Amino acid sequence: MEKFSIKEIQNGIVIENIENFEARHIFECGQCFRWIRENDGSYTGIAFGKVINVLNIDCNKVIINNTNIEDFYNIWVHYFDLSRDYRAIKILLSQDEVMRNAIEFGHGIRILNQSPWEILISFIVSANNSIPLISRSLNILCEKYGDPVAYNGKTYFTFPKPERLFNLDILDIAICRAGFRCKYIFDAVQKVRCGDIDLSSISKLPIDKAREELMKVNGVGPKVADCIMLFSMQKHEAYPVDVWVKRVTEYYFLGKDVKMKEIQSFANEKFGELAGFAQQYLFYFAREMKIKP
DNA sequence: CCTCAGGGCTCTC
DNA sequence: GAGAGCCCTGAG
Numbered sequence: 103m104e105k106f107s108i109k110e111i112q113n114g115i116v117i118e119n120i121e122n123f124e125a126r127h128i129f130e131c132g133q134c135f136r137w138i139r140e141n142d143g144s145y146t147g148i149a150f151g152k153v154i155n156v157l158n159i160d161c162n163k164v165i166i167n168n169t170n171i172e173d174f175y176n177i178w179v180h181y182f183d184l185s186r187d188y189r190a191i192k193i194l195l196s197q198d199e200v201m202r203n204a205i206e207f208g209h210g211i212r213i214l215n216q217s218p219w220e221i222l223i224s225f226i227v228s229a230n231n232s233i234p235l236i237s238r239s240l241n242i243l244c245e246k247y248g249d250p251v252a253y254n255g256k257t258y259f260t261f262p263k264p265e266r267l268f269n270l271d272i273l274d275i276a277i278c279r280a281g282f283r284c285k286y287i288f289d290a291v292q293k294v295r296c297g298d299i300d301l302s303s304i305s306k307l308p309i310d311k312a313r314e315e316l317m318k319v320n321g322v323g324p325k326v327a328d329c330i331m332l333f334s335m336q337k338h339e340a341y342p343v344d345v346w347v348k349r350v351t352e353y354y355f356l357g358k359d360v361k362m363k364e365i366q367s368f369a370n371e372k373f374g375e376l377a378g379f380a381q382q383y384l385f386y387f388a389r390e391m392k393i394k395p
Numbered sequence: 396c397c398t399c400a401g402g403g404c405t406c407t408c
Numbered sequence: 409g410a411g412a413g414c415c416c417t418g419a420g
Contacts (some may be wrong), residue, residue: 133400229403235417236402281415286404301400323404385402 103186108174114155114167115174122188123164124210125156131211131386133333135224135237136244136261146253149216150177151252151260161210168253183212191379198372200354201380204387211382214333218301219294219335220261222319225326226286227278242278267291286321293319305335312337324362332378341369341377348386 106120144157154169247262328342369374
């Protein structure tokens, strides 16, 4: 458990003496698409129907605006994974020199506990796509089918509940301009609707069985399935391999172009139960450094 | 203007 | 099990 103290302020809370929490690292390490970076370096976003603004005053002090102590303990402790001891994770992973550097670089990363449904759709949209376009498509879906929540003179939108999408036509999905992925979104909606996919029971399965179930959805392959499991099902042994993770793993650890399967088994042996955390540090490092093949 | 790649997946061979 | 094609767009 992380150690920190909470104080309530006007329409918000201050978290003091917190460690391993940098808003920039958390929201830009590839696990979420809808948090907005403000001019002051804070991030505004919506989860569990609540809009909040998150600002690091320094590396040990965080202000969460538009919330209170009750919501903090009921919602945000879990969302920001504050019950987990990242210091211990970092010590274990830092035995490796490459990891030590990557961890230093992204020292404030935490893996958010997001909604499986939102992550399923988000990472379907992410396939062979760029972050601005992913965000744009998701925001269109939210503006069209989510619920408005006002904050600070602006309107934010919740991620639409599955039921809201059940009766939509494929053309109603296509407005989000996700191209060939629209039919995959549609397929995901249908499979959730008819019960072919039950995300809450999948989340209780062991990783290999869960991956297999998730991949029943068109548009969900091994990488997307691993993202869903890591970012919304607390399966931290998942090691999603996208182009960046492939590059960084090959560049620093394996030294040559290898197959996805070899990268997976490398991650299992090297990082074990902590593979997902390692993946996040490596991904953020590789992408910010723009490592080329 | 054209070309390419971008947090892969499906389909076909 | 390898490779082309896929929607769409910004960058070069």
